[in-house]
Amino acid sequence: MLRFMTAGESHGPALIGLIEAFPAGLELSIDAIDRELTRRRQGYGRSRRMRLEQDRAIILSGLRRGRTIGSPIAIMIENRDRRPEMTAGRLTSGASHRPITIPRPGHADLAGAIKFATSDVADVLERASARETAVRVACGAVARQLLDHFGIRIVSHTIAIGSVGIGRKRHTFEEIVIAADGSPVRCVEAAAAARMVRAIQAAKKDKDSLGGIFEVRATGLPIGLGSNAQWYTRLDGALAAAIMSIPSVKGVEIGEGFSCSRRRGSLVHDAVYYDPRQSGGPAKGLFRKSNAAGGLEGGMTNGAEIVLRAACKPIATLRDPLATIDLTAKTPVRAMVTRADVCIVPAAGVVGEAMTAMVLASAFTDVFGGDSLHQMEENVRSYRQREL
Numbered sequence: 001m002l003r004f005m006t007a008g009e010s011h012g013p014a015l016i017g018l019i020e021a022f023p024a025g026l027e028l029s030i031d032a033i034d035r036e037l038t039r040r041r042q043g044y045g046r047s048r049r050m051r052l053e054q055d056r057a058i059i060l061s062g063l064r065r066g067r068t069i070g071s072p073i074a075i076m077i078e079n080r081d082r083r084p085e086m087t088a089g090r091l092t093s094g095a096s097h098r099p100i101t102i103p104r105p106g107h108a109d110l111a112g113a114i115k116f117a118t119s120d121v122a123d124v125l126e127r128a129s130a131r132e133t134a135v136r137v138a139c140g141a142v143a144r145q146l147l148d149h150f151g152i153r154i155v156s157h158t159i160a161i162g163s164v165g166i167g168r169k170r171h172t173f174e175e176i177v178i179a180a181d182g183s184p185v186r187c188v189e190a191a192a193a194a195r196m197v198r199a200i201q202a203a204k205k206d207k208d209s210l211g212g213i214f215e216v217r218a219t220g221l222p223i224g225l226g227s228n229a230q231w232y233t234r235l236d237g238a239l240a241a242a243i244m245s246i247p248s249v250k251g252v253e254i255g256e257g258f259s260c261s262r263r264r265g266s267l268v269h270d271a272v273y274y275d276p277r278q279s280g281g282p283a284k285g286l287f288r289k290s291n292a293a294g295g296l297e298g299g300m301t302n303g304a305e306i307v308l309r310a311a312c313k314p315i316a317t318l319r320d321p322l323a324t325i326d327l328t329a330k331t332p333v334r335a336m337v338t339r340a341d342v343c344i345v346p347a348a349g350v351v352g353e354a355m356t357a358m359v360l361a362s363a364f365t366d367v368f369g370g371d372s373l374h375q376m377e378e379n380v381r382s383y384r385q386r387e388l
Protein backbone atom coordinates (compact mmCIF):
# COMPACT_ATOMS: atom_id res chain seq x y z
CA MET A 1 0.00 0.00 0.00
CA LEU A 2 1.40 3.40 -1.01
CA ARG A 3 1.52 5.57 2.11
CA PHE A 4 3.69 8.13 3.85
CA MET A 5 4.66 9.32 7.27
CA THR A 6 6.67 12.24 8.57
CA ALA A 7 9.06 13.07 11.39
CA GLY A 8 10.64 16.24 12.67
CA GLU A 9 10.04 19.16 14.98
CA SER A 10 9.43 22.76 14.01
CA HIS A 11 12.82 24.02 15.28
CA GLY A 12 14.78 20.78 14.97
CA PRO A 13 17.49 20.15 12.37
CA ALA A 14 15.10 18.94 9.68
CA LEU A 15 11.77 17.48 8.67
CA ILE A 16 11.69 14.01 7.16
CA GLY A 17 9.08 12.35 4.94
CA LEU A 18 9.09 8.63 4.15
CA ILE A 19 7.05 7.30 1.24
CA GLU A 20 6.50 3.57 1.16
CA ALA A 21 5.54 1.33 -1.79
CA PHE A 22 6.05 3.94 -4.50
CA PRO A 23 6.30 2.33 -7.96
CA ALA A 24 9.69 1.97 -9.65
CA GLY A 25 10.54 3.70 -12.92
CA LEU A 26 9.14 7.22 -12.51
CA GLU A 27 11.48 10.06 -13.43
CA LEU A 28 11.18 12.43 -10.50
CA SER A 29 11.69 16.19 -10.74
CA ILE A 30 13.11 17.65 -7.54
CA ASP A 31 12.52 21.15 -8.94
CA ALA A 32 8.81 20.31 -9.08
CA ILE A 33 8.90 19.35 -5.38
CA ASP A 34 10.65 22.64 -4.55
CA ARG A 35 8.05 24.58 -6.54
CA GLU A 36 5.30 23.07 -4.37
CA LEU A 37 7.26 24.02 -1.24
CA THR A 38 7.45 27.61 -2.49
CA ARG A 39 3.70 27.64 -3.13
CA ARG A 40 3.04 26.58 0.50
CA ARG A 41 5.03 29.50 1.85
CA GLN A 42 3.03 32.08 -0.04
CA GLY A 43 -0.28 33.79 0.58
CA TYR A 44 -1.17 37.14 2.08
CA GLY A 45 -1.37 37.01 5.88
CA ARG A 46 1.63 34.76 6.58
CA SER A 47 4.28 35.58 9.17
CA ARG A 48 7.92 36.62 8.85
CA ARG A 49 9.01 32.99 9.30
CA MET A 50 7.84 32.32 5.76
CA ARG A 51 10.69 34.47 4.49
CA LEU A 52 13.15 32.48 6.59
CA GLU A 53 11.88 29.12 5.33
CA GLN A 54 13.36 28.81 1.88
CA ASP A 55 12.57 25.13 1.80
CA ARG A 56 14.45 22.73 -0.46
CA ALA A 57 13.80 19.01 -0.75
CA ILE A 58 16.78 16.71 -0.37
CA ILE A 59 16.10 13.14 -1.49
CA LEU A 60 17.95 10.67 0.75
CA SER A 61 16.79 7.39 -0.73
CA GLY A 62 14.57 5.65 -3.27
CA LEU A 63 16.04 7.32 -6.39
CA ARG A 64 18.77 6.24 -8.79
CA ARG A 65 19.81 8.40 -11.71
CA GLY A 66 16.69 10.49 -11.20
CA ARG A 67 14.25 7.55 -11.28
CA THR A 68 12.36 5.83 -8.50
CA ILE A 69 13.54 2.28 -7.83
CA GLY A 70 10.69 0.89 -5.75
CA SER A 71 12.46 1.33 -2.41
CA PRO A 72 11.25 3.76 0.28
CA ILE A 73 11.68 7.39 -0.71
CA ALA A 74 13.06 9.52 2.12
CA ILE A 75 12.85 13.29 1.76
CA MET A 76 14.56 15.79 4.04
CA ILE A 77 13.85 19.51 4.39
CA GLU A 78 16.36 21.32 6.58
CA ASN A 79 14.97 23.88 9.01
CA ARG A 80 16.61 27.28 8.79
CA ASP A 81 15.06 28.36 12.10
CA ARG A 82 16.66 25.94 14.59
CA ARG A 83 16.89 26.01 18.37
CA PRO A 84 19.88 24.56 20.25
CA GLU A 85 17.78 22.39 22.55
CA MET A 86 16.14 20.82 19.50
CA THR A 87 19.38 20.08 17.68
CA ALA A 88 21.55 18.74 20.52
CA GLY A 89 19.72 15.45 20.88
CA ARG A 90 21.41 15.04 24.30
CA LEU A 91 20.11 15.63 27.79
CA THR A 92 20.83 19.31 28.49
CA SER A 93 21.32 20.57 32.02
CA GLY A 94 18.91 23.04 33.57
CA ALA A 95 20.53 26.47 33.41
CA SER A 96 20.03 27.36 29.77
CA HIS A 97 16.73 25.55 29.41
CA ARG A 98 13.56 27.44 30.25
CA PRO A 99 10.50 25.20 29.90
CA ILE A 100 7.32 26.65 28.38
CA THR A 101 4.63 26.07 30.99
CA ILE A 102 1.82 28.14 29.48
CA PRO A 103 -0.43 26.23 27.04
CA ARG A 104 -2.06 28.21 24.22
CA PRO A 105 -5.82 27.70 23.81
CA GLY A 106 -6.73 26.30 20.39
CA HIS A 107 -3.45 24.38 20.08
CA ALA A 108 -2.30 20.86 20.97
CA ASP A 109 -0.43 22.28 23.99
CA LEU A 110 -2.69 21.41 26.93
CA ALA A 111 -4.06 18.06 25.76
CA GLY A 112 -0.55 17.05 24.64
CA ALA A 113 1.09 18.11 27.92
CA ILE A 114 -1.36 15.96 29.88
CA LYS A 115 -1.16 13.07 27.42
CA PHE A 116 2.65 12.98 27.27
CA ALA A 117 3.09 13.80 30.98
CA THR A 118 5.13 16.98 30.61
CA SER A 119 4.75 20.50 31.93
CA ASP A 120 7.06 21.78 29.17
CA VAL A 121 4.57 22.31 26.36
CA ALA A 122 7.43 22.81 23.90
CA ASP A 123 7.69 19.00 23.84
CA VAL A 124 4.23 19.03 22.25
CA LEU A 125 4.07 22.20 20.20
CA GLU A 126 7.34 21.57 18.39
CA ARG A 127 5.77 18.57 16.67
CA ALA A 128 2.18 19.85 16.54
CA SER A 129 3.28 22.96 14.66
CA ALA A 130 2.02 23.23 11.08
CA ARG A 131 5.67 23.49 10.04
CA GLU A 132 5.26 19.71 9.56
CA THR A 133 2.97 20.38 6.61
CA ALA A 134 6.03 21.44 4.57
CA VAL A 135 7.17 17.85 4.32
CA ARG A 136 3.62 16.68 3.60
CA VAL A 137 3.71 19.01 0.63
CA ALA A 138 7.04 17.51 -0.49
CA CYS A 139 5.63 13.96 -0.28
CA GLY A 140 2.46 15.08 -2.03
CA ALA A 141 4.58 16.54 -4.83
CA VAL A 142 6.06 13.07 -5.42
CA ALA A 143 2.60 11.48 -5.52
CA ARG A 144 1.48 14.24 -7.81
CA GLN A 145 4.15 13.39 -10.39
CA LEU A 146 2.87 9.81 -10.50
CA LEU A 147 -0.72 11.00 -10.98
CA ASP A 148 0.41 13.51 -13.57
CA HIS A 149 1.95 10.69 -15.61
CA PHE A 150 -1.56 9.23 -15.92
CA GLY A 151 -3.25 12.55 -16.71
CA ILE A 152 -4.65 13.17 -13.22
CA ARG A 153 -4.30 16.79 -12.08
CA ILE A 154 -5.07 18.57 -8.82
CA VAL A 155 -5.68 22.25 -8.05
CA SER A 156 -7.00 24.32 -5.19
CA HIS A 157 -8.31 27.82 -4.58
CA THR A 158 -9.59 29.95 -1.75
CA ILE A 159 -13.35 30.36 -1.74
CA ALA A 160 -13.76 32.31 1.51
CA ILE A 161 -11.71 34.20 4.07
CA GLY A 162 -13.65 35.09 7.18
CA SER A 163 -17.05 36.26 5.99
CA VAL A 164 -15.78 37.31 2.52
CA GLY A 165 -16.60 34.70 -0.12
CA ILE A 166 -16.49 34.35 -3.89
CA GLY A 167 -19.65 34.61 -5.99
CA ARG A 168 -21.98 31.77 -6.95
CA LYS A 169 -20.31 30.99 -10.28
CA ARG A 170 -18.60 27.62 -10.34
CA HIS A 171 -15.11 28.17 -11.76
CA THR A 172 -13.71 25.62 -14.17
CA PHE A 173 -10.60 23.62 -13.40
CA GLU A 174 -8.64 25.59 -16.00
CA GLU A 175 -9.78 28.94 -14.59
CA ILE A 176 -8.41 27.88 -11.22
CA VAL A 177 -5.12 26.72 -12.81
CA ILE A 178 -4.70 30.08 -14.53
CA ALA A 179 -5.75 32.46 -11.76
CA ALA A 180 -5.31 30.98 -8.27
CA ASP A 181 -1.54 31.14 -7.82
CA GLY A 182 -1.34 34.69 -9.20
CA SER A 183 -3.66 35.97 -6.47
CA PRO A 184 -2.26 37.07 -3.08
CA VAL A 185 -4.91 34.94 -1.37
CA ARG A 186 -5.13 32.24 -4.09
CA CYS A 187 -8.64 33.41 -5.03
CA VAL A 188 -9.77 33.26 -8.66
CA GLU A 189 -12.02 36.34 -8.45
CA ALA A 190 -9.94 39.54 -8.31
CA ALA A 191 -12.62 41.68 -6.63
CA ALA A 192 -13.25 39.09 -3.92
CA ALA A 193 -9.48 38.68 -3.46
CA ALA A 194 -9.12 42.42 -2.83
CA ARG A 195 -11.89 42.26 -0.20
CA MET A 196 -10.20 39.23 1.40
CA VAL A 197 -6.88 41.10 1.63
CA ARG A 198 -8.67 44.02 3.29
CA ALA A 199 -10.33 41.62 5.77
CA ILE A 200 -6.91 40.18 6.68
CA GLN A 201 -5.47 43.68 7.11
CA ALA A 202 -8.35 44.63 9.41
CA ALA A 203 -7.93 41.45 11.49
CA LYS A 204 -4.20 42.10 11.77
CA LYS A 205 -4.80 45.68 12.89
CA ASP A 206 -7.14 44.34 15.59
CA LYS A 207 -4.46 41.80 16.64
CA ASP A 208 -6.84 39.05 15.55
CA SER A 209 -6.89 36.18 13.04
CA LEU A 210 -9.16 34.81 10.28
CA GLY A 211 -10.14 31.39 8.97
CA GLY A 212 -11.87 30.51 5.74
CA ILE A 213 -12.62 27.83 3.16
CA PHE A 214 -10.45 26.31 0.44
CA GLU A 215 -11.53 23.97 -2.32
CA VAL A 216 -9.47 21.17 -3.89
CA ARG A 217 -10.37 19.70 -7.29
CA ALA A 218 -8.94 16.62 -8.99
CA THR A 219 -9.58 15.77 -12.63
CA GLY A 220 -8.71 12.99 -15.10
CA LEU A 221 -9.63 10.21 -12.69
CA PRO A 222 -10.70 6.76 -13.88
CA ILE A 223 -13.97 5.38 -12.54
CA GLY A 224 -13.65 2.98 -9.63
CA LEU A 225 -10.83 4.21 -7.38
CA GLY A 226 -11.72 3.29 -3.80
CA SER A 227 -14.31 0.67 -2.98
CA ASN A 228 -17.76 0.38 -1.46
CA ALA A 229 -16.81 -3.00 0.05
CA GLN A 230 -15.62 -1.87 3.50
CA TRP A 231 -15.91 1.34 5.53
CA TYR A 232 -12.14 1.75 5.39
CA THR A 233 -11.84 1.22 1.64
CA ARG A 234 -14.21 4.07 0.79
CA LEU A 235 -12.30 6.84 -0.97
CA ASP A 236 -14.58 9.58 0.36
CA GLY A 237 -13.63 8.55 3.89
CA ALA A 238 -9.90 8.46 3.10
CA LEU A 239 -10.01 11.87 1.44
CA ALA A 240 -12.05 13.43 4.24
CA ALA A 241 -9.64 12.05 6.86
CA ALA A 242 -6.61 13.30 4.94
CA ILE A 243 -8.05 16.80 4.56
CA MET A 244 -9.30 16.86 8.16
CA SER A 245 -5.79 15.98 9.35
CA ILE A 246 -4.50 19.36 8.14
CA PRO A 247 -3.98 21.57 11.21
CA SER A 248 -6.81 24.10 11.55
CA VAL A 249 -9.30 22.21 9.31
CA LYS A 250 -12.56 21.73 11.19
CA GLY A 251 -15.01 20.80 8.42
CA VAL A 252 -14.83 18.86 5.14
CA GLU A 253 -17.44 18.83 2.40
CA ILE A 254 -17.55 16.58 -0.68
CA GLY A 255 -19.38 17.97 -3.69
CA GLU A 256 -22.49 19.80 -2.54
CA GLY A 257 -22.43 17.95 0.78
CA PHE A 258 -23.87 20.58 3.10
CA SER A 259 -26.09 22.53 0.71
CA CYS A 260 -27.67 19.39 -0.81
CA SER A 261 -28.84 18.30 2.63
CA ARG A 262 -31.35 21.18 2.43
CA ARG A 263 -32.79 20.16 -0.98
CA ARG A 264 -34.98 17.32 -2.22
CA GLY A 265 -33.29 14.28 -3.77
CA SER A 266 -34.82 14.89 -7.19
CA LEU A 267 -32.98 18.23 -7.31
CA VAL A 268 -29.66 16.89 -6.12
CA HIS A 269 -28.46 13.70 -7.78
CA ASP A 270 -26.50 13.55 -11.02
CA ALA A 271 -28.71 11.79 -13.59
CA VAL A 272 -26.98 9.41 -16.04
CA TYR A 273 -27.26 9.91 -19.83
CA TYR A 274 -25.99 8.05 -22.86
CA ASP A 275 -24.47 9.32 -26.08
CA PRO A 276 -22.32 6.93 -28.20
CA ARG A 277 -20.10 9.87 -29.22
CA GLN A 278 -18.99 10.49 -25.62
CA SER A 279 -15.47 9.39 -24.58
CA GLY A 280 -14.38 5.75 -24.48
CA GLY A 281 -13.24 3.48 -21.66
CA PRO A 282 -15.33 1.17 -19.53
CA ALA A 283 -18.02 3.86 -19.24
CA LYS A 284 -18.25 4.39 -23.01
CA GLY A 285 -21.00 6.82 -23.90
CA LEU A 286 -22.27 7.30 -20.34
CA PHE A 287 -22.19 10.84 -18.99
CA ARG A 288 -23.64 13.30 -16.45
CA LYS A 289 -24.71 16.90 -16.84
CA SER A 290 -24.05 17.85 -13.20
CA ASN A 291 -21.62 16.96 -10.41
CA ALA A 292 -23.36 17.45 -7.07
CA ALA A 293 -21.69 14.24 -5.86
CA GLY A 294 -18.24 15.85 -6.23
CA GLY A 295 -16.91 12.89 -8.21
CA LEU A 296 -17.59 10.27 -5.54
CA GLU A 297 -20.48 7.83 -5.29
CA GLY A 298 -20.56 4.82 -2.96
CA GLY A 299 -17.01 5.59 -1.83
CA MET A 300 -15.64 5.32 -5.40
CA THR A 301 -14.63 7.78 -8.09
CA ASN A 302 -17.39 8.10 -10.69
CA GLY A 303 -15.18 9.74 -13.34
CA ALA A 304 -16.29 13.31 -12.63
CA GLU A 305 -14.05 15.93 -11.05
CA ILE A 306 -13.45 15.38 -7.34
CA VAL A 307 -14.59 18.45 -5.38
CA LEU A 308 -13.50 18.79 -1.75
CA ARG A 309 -14.00 21.81 0.48
CA ALA A 310 -12.38 22.43 3.83
CA ALA A 311 -13.29 24.95 6.52
CA CYS A 312 -10.27 26.26 8.46
CA LYS A 313 -10.71 27.81 11.88
CA PRO A 314 -9.09 31.20 12.50
CA ILE A 315 -5.60 30.48 13.78
CA ALA A 316 -5.25 30.29 17.53
CA THR A 317 -2.03 32.22 18.23
CA LEU A 318 -3.27 35.76 18.78
CA ARG A 319 -1.30 38.95 19.28
CA ASP A 320 -3.90 39.84 21.89
CA PRO A 321 -3.70 36.47 23.63
CA LEU A 322 -6.46 34.54 25.38
CA ALA A 323 -6.60 33.56 29.03
CA THR A 324 -4.90 30.34 30.11
CA ILE A 325 -3.22 28.78 33.15
CA ASP A 326 0.49 28.42 33.97
CA LEU A 327 0.83 24.67 34.44
CA THR A 328 3.42 24.86 37.23
CA ALA A 329 2.28 27.94 39.18
CA LYS A 330 -1.43 27.15 38.49
CA THR A 331 -2.02 30.88 38.14
CA PRO A 332 -4.12 32.59 35.46
CA VAL A 333 -1.96 34.17 32.75
CA ARG A 334 -2.22 35.24 29.12
CA ALA A 335 -1.09 32.84 26.37
CA MET A 336 2.29 33.38 24.72
CA VAL A 337 2.59 35.85 21.88
CA THR A 338 4.73 34.23 19.19
CA ARG A 339 5.44 35.12 15.62
CA ALA A 340 2.25 33.94 13.94
CA ASP A 341 0.33 34.10 10.72
CA VAL A 342 -2.94 36.06 10.57
CA CYS A 343 -4.58 33.82 7.96
CA ILE A 344 -3.29 30.51 6.58
CA VAL A 345 -6.15 29.52 4.26
CA PRO A 346 -4.19 30.08 0.99
CA ALA A 347 -1.33 27.89 2.28
CA ALA A 348 -3.73 25.28 3.67
CA GLY A 349 -5.13 24.86 0.14
CA VAL A 350 -1.66 23.84 -1.09
CA VAL A 351 -1.41 21.33 1.77
CA GLY A 352 -4.90 20.11 0.78
CA GLU A 353 -3.65 19.42 -2.74
CA ALA A 354 -0.73 17.41 -1.34
CA MET A 355 -2.93 15.31 0.92
CA THR A 356 -5.37 14.70 -1.93
CA ALA A 357 -2.49 13.66 -4.19
CA MET A 358 -1.26 11.13 -1.64
CA VAL A 359 -4.67 9.55 -1.13
CA LEU A 360 -5.41 9.41 -4.87
CA ALA A 361 -1.98 7.97 -5.71
CA SER A 362 -2.53 5.30 -3.09
CA ALA A 363 -6.00 4.45 -4.45
CA PHE A 364 -4.63 4.48 -8.00
CA THR A 365 -1.83 2.01 -7.20
CA ASP A 366 -4.34 -0.18 -5.32
CA VAL A 367 -6.32 -0.58 -8.55
CA PHE A 368 -3.54 -0.56 -11.15
CA GLY A 369 -0.64 -2.20 -9.26
CA GLY A 370 2.23 -0.42 -7.63
CA ASP A 371 5.46 -2.30 -8.36
CA SER A 372 6.54 -0.52 -11.52
CA LEU A 373 5.37 2.26 -13.77
CA HIS A 374 5.55 -0.16 -16.69
CA GLN A 375 3.11 -2.57 -15.05
CA MET A 376 0.78 0.29 -14.16
CA GLU A 377 0.80 1.62 -17.72
CA GLU A 378 -0.19 -1.80 -19.07
CA ASN A 379 -2.99 -2.13 -16.53
CA VAL A 380 -4.31 1.36 -17.21
CA ARG A 381 -4.24 0.71 -20.98
CA SER A 382 -6.21 -2.53 -20.67
CA TYR A 383 -8.70 -0.90 -18.27
CA ARG A 384 -9.32 1.91 -20.76
CA GLN A 385 -9.97 -0.59 -23.56
CA ARG A 386 -12.27 -2.75 -21.47
CA GLU A 387 -15.97 -3.00 -22.30
CA LEU A 388 -18.42 -2.75 -19.39
Ligand SMILES: Cc1cc2nc3c(=O)[nH]c(=O)nc-3n(C[C@H](O)[C@H](O)[C@H](O)COP(=O)(O)O)c2cc1C
Pocket (backbone or CB within 6 Å): 047, 106, 107, 108, 128, 129, 130, 131, 133, 246, 247, 248, 249, 313, 315, 316, 317, 318, 339, 340, 341, 344, 347, 348, 351
Ligand atom coordinates in the same frame (compact mmCIF):
# COMPACT_ATOMS: atom_id res chain seq x y z
C1 LIG B 1 0.09 26.07 6.66
C2 LIG B 1 -0.41 26.30 8.06
C3 LIG B 1 0.18 27.28 8.86
C4 LIG B 1 -0.29 27.52 10.16
N1 LIG B 1 0.27 28.52 10.90
C5 LIG B 1 -0.24 28.81 12.13
C6 LIG B 1 0.26 29.91 12.89
O1 LIG B 1 1.16 30.64 12.48
N2 LIG B 1 -0.30 30.12 14.11
C7 LIG B 1 -1.31 29.36 14.62
O2 LIG B 1 -1.80 29.60 15.71
N3 LIG B 1 -1.81 28.31 13.92
C8 LIG B 1 -1.29 28.02 12.69
N4 LIG B 1 -1.82 26.97 11.98
C9 LIG B 1 -2.88 26.14 12.58
C10 LIG B 1 -2.37 25.33 13.77
O3 LIG B 1 -1.26 24.53 13.41
C11 LIG B 1 -3.50 24.45 14.34
O4 LIG B 1 -4.64 25.21 14.55
C12 LIG B 1 -3.06 23.83 15.66
O5 LIG B 1 -1.96 22.96 15.44
C13 LIG B 1 -4.17 23.05 16.35
O6 LIG B 1 -4.68 22.04 15.52
P1 LIG B 1 -6.22 22.02 15.11
O7 LIG B 1 -6.57 23.42 14.71
O8 LIG B 1 -6.29 21.09 13.94
O9 LIG B 1 -7.00 21.57 16.29
C14 LIG B 1 -1.35 26.71 10.67
C15 LIG B 1 -1.94 25.72 9.88
C16 LIG B 1 -1.49 25.51 8.57
C17 LIG B 1 -2.14 24.46 7.72
